Amino acid sequence: xxxxxxxxxxxxxxxxxxxxxxxxxxxxxxxxxxxxxxxxxxxxxxxxxxxxxxxxxxxxxxxxxxxxxxxxxxxxxxxxxxxxxxxxxxxxxxxxxxxxxxxxxxxxxxxxxxxxxxxxxxxxxxxxxxxxxxxxxxxxxxxxxxxxxxxxxxxxxxxxxxxxxxxxxxxxxxxxxxxxxxxxxxxxxxxxxxxxxxxxxxxxxxxxxxxxxxxxxxxxxxxxxxxxxxxxxxxxxxxxxxxxxxxxxxxxxxxxxxxxxxxxxxxxxxxxxxxxxxxxxxxxxxxxxxxxxxxxxxxxxxxxxxxxxxxxxxxxxxxxxxxxxxxxxxxxxxxxxxxxxxxxxxxxxxxxxxxxxxxxxxxxxxxxxxxxxxxxxxxxxxxxxxxxxxxxxxxxxxxxxxxxxxxxxxxxxxxxxxxxxxxxxxx
Amino acid sequence: xxxxxxxxxxxxxxxxxxxxxxxxxxxxxxxxxxxxxxxxxxxxxxxxxxxxxxxxxxxxxxxxxxxxxxxxxxxxxxxxxxxxxxxxxxxxxxxxxxxxxxxxxxxxxxxxxxxxxxxxxxxxxxxxxxxxxxxxxxxxxxxxxxxxxxxxxxxxxxxxxxxxxxxxxxxxxxxxxxxxxxxxxxxxxxxxxxxxxxxxxxxxxxxxxxxxxxxxxxxxxxxxxxxxxxxxxxxxxxxxxxxxxxxxxxxxxxxxxxxxxxxxxxxxxxxxxxxxxxxxxxxxxxxxxxxxxxxxxxxxxxxxxxxxxxxxxxxxxxxxxxxxxxxxxxxxxxxxxxxxxxxxxxxxxxxxxxxxxxxxxxxxxxxxxxxxxxxxxxxxxxxxxxxxxxxxxxxxxxxxxxxxxxxxxxxxxxxxxxxxxxxxxxxxxxxxxxxxxxxxxxxxxxxxxxxxxxxxxxxxxxxxxxxxxxxxxxxxxxxxxxxxxxxxxxxxx
Numbered sequence: 025x026x027x028x029x030x031x032x033x034x035x036x037x038x039x040x041x042x043x044x045x046x047x048x049x050x051x052x053x054x055x056x057x058x059x060x061x062x063x064x065x066x067x068x069x070x071x072x073x074x075x076x077x078x079x080x081x082x083x084x085x086x087x088x089x090x091x092x093x094x095x096x097x098x099x100x101x102x103x104x105x106x107x108x109x110x111x112x113x114x115x116x117x118x119x120x121x122x123x124x125x126x127x128x129x130x131x132x133x134x135x136x137x138x139x140x141x142x143x144x145x146x147x148x149x150x151x152x153x154x155x156x157x158x159x160x161x162x163x164x165x166x167x168x169x170x171x172x173x174x175x176x177x178x179x180x181x182x183x184x185x186x187x188x189x190x191x192x193x194x195x196x197x198x199x200x201x202x203x204x205x206x207x208x209x210x211x212x213x214x215x216x217x218x219x220x221x222x223x224x225x226x227x228x229x230x231x232x233x234x235x236x237x238x239x240x241x242x243x244x245x246x247x248x249x250x251x252x253x254x255x256x257x258x259x260x261x262x263x264x265x266x267x268x269x270x271x272x273x274x275x276x277x278x279x280x281x282x283x284x285x286x287x288x289x290x291x292x293x294x295x296x297x298x299x300x301x302x303x304x305x306x307x308x309x310x311x312x313x314x315x316x317x318x319x320x321x322x323x324x325x326x327x328x329x330x331x332x333x334x335x336x337x338x339x340x341x342x343x344x345x346x347x348x349x350x351x352x353x354x355x356x357x358x359x360x361x362x363x364x365x366x367x368x369x370x371x372x373x374x375x376x377x378x379x380x381x382x383x384x385x386x387x388x389x390x391x392x393x394x395x396x397x398x399x400x401x402x403x404x405x406x407x408x409x410x411x412x413x414x415x416x417x418x419x420x421x422x423x424x425x426x427x428x429x430x431x432x433x434x435x436x437x438x439x440x441x442x443x444x445x446x447x448x449x450x451x
Numbered sequence: 452x453x454x455x456x457x458x459x460x461x462x463x464x465x466x467x468x469x470x471x472x473x474x475x476x477x478x479x480x481x482x483x484x485x486x487x488x489x490x491x492x493x494x495x496x497x498x499x500x501x502x503x504x505x506x507x508x509x510x511x512x513x514x515x516x517x518x519x520x521x522x523x524x525x526x527x528x529x530x531x532x533x534x535x536x537x538x539x540x541x542x543x544x545x546x547x548x549x550x551x552x553x554x555x556x557x558x559x560x561x562x563x564x565x566x567x568x569x570x571x572x573x574x575x576x577x578x579x580x581x582x583x584x585x586x587x588x589x590x591x592x593x594x595x596x597x598x599x600x601x602x603x604x605x606x607x608x609x610x611x612x613x614x615x616x617x618x619x620x621x622x623x624x625x626x627x628x629x630x631x632x633x634x635x636x637x638x639x640x641x642x643x644x645x646x647x648x649x650x651x652x653x654x655x656x657x658x659x660x661x662x663x664x665x666x667x668x669x670x671x672x673x674x675x676x677x678x679x680x681x682x683x684x685x686x687x688x689x690x691x692x693x694x695x696x697x698x699x700x701x702x703x704x705x706x707x708x709x710x711x712x713x714x715x716x717x718x719x720x721x722x723x724x725x726x727x728x729x730x731x732x733x734x735x736x737x738x739x740x741x742x743x744x745x746x747x748x749x750x751x752x753x754x755x756x757x758x759x760x761x762x763x764x765x766x767x768x769x770x771x772x773x774x775x776x777x778x779x780x781x782x783x784x785x786x787x788x789x790x791x792x793x794x795x796x797x798x799x800x801x802x803x804x805x806x807x808x809x810x811x812x813x814x815x816x817x818x819x820x821x822x823x824x825x826x827x828x829x830x831x832x833x834x835x836x837x838x839x840x841x842x843x844x845x846x847x848x849x850x851x852x853x854x855x856x857x858x859x860x861x862x863x864x865x866x867x868x869x870x871x872x873x874x875x876x877x878x879x880x881x882x883x884x885x886x887x888x889x890x891x892x893x894x895x896x897x898x899x900x901x902x903x904x905x906x907x908x909x910x911x912x913x914x915x916x917x918x919x920x921x922x923x924x925x926x927x928x929x930x931x932x933x934x935x936x937x938x939x940x941x942x943x944x
Contacts, residue, residue, distance in 0.1 A: 030849035066864065116861035127845055131860035131870070135849035153901040155693070155770035162743045163772070165931035172903045180907055182922060182934040207938055251740060252930035288899075292865070 031136045035060040035110075036352050038126045038140040040117045040293065043072020044096070044334045045325025045341035046146035047104040052345030053144075054106035058352055061109045062138055064128050066116040071097030072148060073171070074334060076178045079199055081226070085335035096334055120145075120293050124320060142320040142348040145294055145308075146341060149287035149326040151196075154248075157285050159191075161247040166254030170196040170284040177203060185280025189257055190214040191245050193221040193228070195332060195425075197284025202231035204282075211235070212276050215243040215259055217266065220399045222286075222425050224332060245281065246273070254279055287330045294323070304376040305329040311365070311381040312390050313347035314340070322348050329378060329393070332427055343391070364441040366409070371447030373397055375424065384440040392430040394446060396422045404451040407432065410442040422448065461625075463489045463654040464822055466645045468632050468668065470497040472608065472804055473796050474660035475615035476811035482622035483830045484815075486822060489652060490616070490624050491645075493631035495928055496888045497881055498612025501662050502804070503891065504742070504774025505689070506731060507722055509604035510802040511548060513568035513575050514710050520784045522571045524806035524813070529602055531808040538832040539614035541607060542723035548603035548705040549583060552595040553758055560709045561598050568600070575600045589701055591761050603705055607723045608804055609891035613881060614834050615807075620880035622830055629929070632661070635672035635793070642792060643672075656792040656821045658814055663739045663777045665797035669789070676790050682797060686775040687714075689731025690744045690752060693770040694763070695899050696725035706759050714776075715801060717755040719763065724866070724894065729756045729763065731774070744771045769899055776800040786813050792821040837893075838875065841867040862912070863905040865898020870912060877916045884917060886910060887927040910934070 036058050039046045042065035050063050069075060074082070077093025084090055087099060104111075115130040126138045151169040166185060173184045174196065188204050190197045193216035201211045214232060219242045221228050232239055240259065246268055247258040261272035289307040291299070299308045300317045307328040308316040315322050324344035325337045366382040375395040382390055392407075400422040407415035407430070414436055422428065430446070437444075467478045470492035478490040494500065509532050515522035536543035552561045561577060568575040576599045583597040584590060620626050627649075634646040635657055642655040661668050666682040673680040701721075708716035713733040720728050732748045749771060757763055779785050779798025784806070788794050794817050796810055803810075815824065840848055840858060852859040858871030876883045876892035883889040886896065889909050896902035896909070910933060914921045922934040 028846070029853050030846050066861070114860065116864060118861070118867060129848075129852065129859050129861050129869070131856050134852045134856065134859050135845065137845070150900045151903050153769065153903065155768065155901055158746070158749070158768065158771060160744050160746045160749070160771075165926040165933055168906075168933075169903050172906060175907050176934060177938065180911075180921070180934075181938050183936055183938055184934060186935065246746075247743075249743075252928060292899075 029135075031134070032139060033062075033136065034139045035062045036140065037061045037142050037144065037348050038138050039063045039144045039146060040126070041065065041072065041146035041148060041325070041327070042070035042111060042113065043146060043148055043325065044074060044100055044337040045327070045344070046072070046144070047100040048338040048341030049144045049146060049324060049345035049348070050109050051104040051106055052342035053349045054108050056346050056349030056353070058349045059108050062140070063104075063109060063111045064115045064117055064126070065111065065113040068114045070101050070111060070113060076171075076174045077199070078178045079203070082334050085333065086338055093334070100338060117293060120297050120321070122297065122318065141352045142322065144322045144324060144344050144348055145291070145327055146323075146325045146344070147290045147293065147327040149330055150290045151283070152286040152288055154283060157283070159245050159248055162250050164248070164250030164252055164254045166250065166280045167248060168282060170194070170200045170282040173200055173282050174203070177207065183207060183209065185209055185278070187212060187278045188280040188282060189245075189276050189278045190282045190284060192216065192284035192286070193223045193239060194284040194286060195223045195227050197282060198223040198227040198231040200282055200284070201237050202235060205235045205237070211237050212278055213238045213240055215240040215245065217244045217262060218242070220424070224425055225423070248281065254281055257281055287326060289327045289329065291327055294321070297321070302376070302378075302380060304370070305378065309380045310378070311383060312379050312387050313350070314344045314379070315347060315351070320351055329376065332425060336427060336429070366437065366441055366444050368392070368444045368446070370394065371406075371408070371445040373400065373448030374446050377446050382444065384434055384437050388434050390432045390434070392432055392446065394428050394430065395426075396424055396428070396448060399423050400448055402450075403448050405430070406447050406449055408445045408447070409438060412438065414438060461489065461652055463487045463652055465489075465656040465658060465818065466491060466643075466652055466654040467658040467660060468645070469660035469662050469665070470612070470616055470626065470628075471500060471660060471662050472498055472502040472612045472615065472807045473662075473799050473810055474658065475612050475619060476807040477658050477660055477796065477814045478619040478624045479615045479622070480808075480811035480815050482619050482624050483827055484822070484824045485827045488619070488624040489654070490619060490626045491630050491632055491647060492626070492628050495629050495925070496883070496885060497616040497626070497628075498609060498891075499927070501774060501777055502608055502612045504691075504772055505608060505801070505804055506718055506720065506728060507605055507608045508548075508705055508718070508720065508805070509543065509545070509606050510805045511568070511575070511600035511603040512571050512573045512802070512805075513550075513564050513598065513600055514715060515571065515802070517567060517570035520786060521802065521806070524784060524786070524809045525802040526571055526573060528802070528806035528809035532604060532606070532805070535808050536606065536611070539611070539618055539834045540836050541610045541614050543604055543606045544723055545602065545604040546704055546721065547599060547601045548707055549578070549587065550598040550600070550707040550709060551583070551590065551759055552597065552709060553591055553593045555595060557709050558595050561596055564598050564709070568598070573600060574602060587702060587704060587706070589760055589762055590706065591759060593758075605705060605720060605723055606804070611804075613892050616881040617879050618832065618834050621834070622827070626881055632668060635659075635668060636675045656794070656818050658794045658796060660796045663775055665777065665795065666779070669795045669797060672793060673789055678790060680789060682785065682795070683780040684777045684798065685780055686736050686739050686741070687778045687800070688734050688736045688741065688773050688775055690748045690773045691728055691730030691771065692749065692753065692768050693772070694727040694729065694767040695769050697764065697767045699725055702727065702760065708755060708759060717752060717759070719756050719760045724897070726897075729753065736775070739775065742773045742775065744773050769901060784810070786810060786817070788817045792818070794818060838872055840869055840872060862908045863895030863898065865900050866894040868893055868895045868905075873909060873912050874916060877913065884913070885925050885927055886913065886933065889913065906933070
């Protein structure tokens with residue numbers, strides 16, 4: 025009989041993705057006593073998207089100093105070098121089965137199967153593409169996502185355009201506006217569909233204002249022109265319903281259009297497995313332990329919901345790592361729905377609210393994460409359970425670009441079940 | 452220069468102009484005979500224009516007017532598909548089609564189509580509302596009845612054209628890309644002189660399969676022969692949406708609206724890779740290079756498709772594209788031999804893809820008097836099998852990868868494509884030389900991220916395999932290179 029070509033190994037925990045979320049999860053799980061941890065990374069190096077983020081601004085919360093993406097990744101990697109962690113790069117996960125068998129493939133490893141007691145998915149996010157936002161017109165070269173341009177410039181070392189326009193004021197787009205300018209390219213403008221920016225305020229200041237790059241709010245690209253390389257884009261203002269305002273068209277002669285129009289959590293492995301996704305975030309539905317609808321499968325980082333700061337990704341990763349450790353070491357979580365649960369719902373002004381499910385009897389404190397739908401100034405957040413007010417937080421400002429955290433103690437919850445809603449109100 | 456050109460680059464029995472699916476099929480069919488064959492293509496890859504942007508359907512043939520060339524070629528072509536796709540190792544699924552009546556007025560149309568199908572020799576069945584909804588629960592509850600055509604299928608059109616060209620080259624056909632025919636003239640000693648932007652070829656026969664430009668070539672060639680002609684291709688644009696492969700159970704058949712005077716109407720169909728295709732529109736355009744999509748047209752396409760399948764998940768839309776159908780003004784296929792040794796295959800609009808094998812056979816038959824059609828004993832109709840890792844069982848895959856490690860390295864996460872498969876797509880005869888060529892042959896870039904993750908890898912592999920610099924690798928045609936110079940002017944890398 026021939027040997028089984030599909031080598032199978034057994035671990036306590038398999039973590040998919042060695043970016044900021046996955047590395048932090050590995051470190052925290054090892055710290056909590058998990059013995060055999062396998063981290064699988066599709067790229068040849070750990071660090072994830074941080075590696076192409078050569079700009080600074082990372083680590084202010086976590087390390088109280090300002091680091092570049094690669095520096096932050098290095099810290100995260102060093103922190104994750106703990107006994108029991110086996111990091112394998114160049115290993116793409118193909119499939120997770122309900123029995124928690126992970127099939128992966130790599131040039132070095134061949135095709136292998138890992139059996140695990142728990143799995144953490146930290147698979148990051150995909151950029152929304154031209155096709156997803158359906159920009160009409162020709163299909164020339166020179167139209168690409170901002171993150172792809174960042175890869176080409178910062179990892180491969182190539183210029184991608186000389187006269188550049190950027191659609192979307194997400195942080196990657198803003199960062200790339202500065203990057204292209206610093207390398208001698210001309211950025212003619214950044215357009216944002218919404219009447220406010222979708223990037224961090226510091227990036228608007230440091231990446232656009234400092235370089236006199238105009239920001240066109242309530243504008244979008246309505247046509248792409250060019251037979252081979254991009255030749256021209258047509259920009260148009262949009263009204264409150266995102267309809268083009270006639271007569272506001274402007275054309276720009278550019279050879280490159282970068283798209284920074286949002287990230288979508290990357291969860292094919294989980295959807296193939298039948299894990300339920302959150303309709304707003306695109307990540308899985310999770311409880312306070314970041315466990316998905318399948319027991320023992322956890323999610324964190326940008327594959328759970330899109331973050332704006334790597335620091336928060338790391339702490340979410342640690343949370344997932346600790347939860348997985350509890351699950352593995354004998355405090356098995358229960359799938360949502362099996363015991364009294366509190367469901368969370370975004371109320372007025374809230375875009376999404378995580379986690380979707382809380383178990384009041386299983387934690388002393390809960391960390392709620394949310395984003396608002398539009399910018400607010402001088403408002404109050406109202407947290408209500410089953411209609412009754414349980415917490416009131418004043419906020420000088422709230423921005424859709426910034427993910428907010430809200431801590432909630434178990435004692436603040438009058439009941440172990442029902443619905444928890446968060447809403448924004450003027451006051 | 453002129454005298455140098457007259458040296459004749461080479462002498463052939465037949466020059467086939469255009470390496471779309473029709474030209475490639477003709478070349479492959481003729482390679483069964485002991486002939487010196489040249490396949491000329493002005494683009495930098497085969498199957499790049501109409502063959503790359505269509506509905507990817509193997510039509511059953513219930514729709515074309517009985518007795519028309521379209522009907523004959525469609526039905527004959529359809530029957531050849533399973534065997535030919537097996538030989539070429541091309542993805543084909545005979546999933547059947549459902550043409551829906553969604554209001555009472557359309558019921559008689561379905562009945563009429565059933566009659567037409569019978570005349571064309573196409574097996575069909577009219578299904579009741581309940582029977583249709585049992586087969587396809589996601590169809591509109593408004594459906595009254597449907598025409599079920601079990602012999603309809605879906606094919607991978609990129610793979611088909613690439614495989615036809617590959618097999619033709621394997622069997623001795625010379626393929627020249629990036630070479631545009633500028634003139635076809637009678638040669639004083641018989642046969643033709645085919646002039647391109649790179650040379651002149653002498654040949655006994657010419658097959659004009661130049662797609663959107665076949666009219667001009669044919670008219671000019673016939674003018675040289677003193678036989679004025681008035682072929683006219685009017686491009687009719689079709690715009691489409693592509694959806695991600697979000698659910699293999701969403702639809703199981705190709706779903707059509709009832710045909711209109713403009714064409715077969717809108718369809719919603721699975722593709723061979725589990726994506727879903729929605730389209731096409733059908734509007735005449737006066738430009739043969741107009742592949743732009745528009746908001747207005749695509750909104751209409753979506754609205755029409757939603758009348759068939761109301762729950763089309765628009766969040767799953769990953770791409771839009773437009774193709775041009777080469778419609779001859781008479782609305783019929785033109786497969787003729789207006790002069791000895793000159794065969795036109797023009798106006799091959801839908802169902803041209805389905806008809807390709809039958810048209811190729813017909814072209815060979817038309818040249819029977821012009822060429823010595825002596826069987827080539829070395830003809831091998833079979834393409835070496837394509838490795839499709841994502842369809843292998845885990846054990847089988849592990850075994851294969853253990854023997855071929857580069858198939859272990861996954862380049863495209865969305866579509867599960869390995870470096871080994873990409874290298875194979877580049878190294879095969881008539882292989883990929885562009886990012887788009889790799890994508891069409893083996894799918895990296897077809898998925899949800901549209902190349903966002905895999906494109907840098909594909910560029911590097913192409914550069915390595917072709918011995919070029921990454922900045923010389925085009926997305927598609929020359930002039931579409933993705934990268935500019937190295938940052939800092941250094942080539943350190």
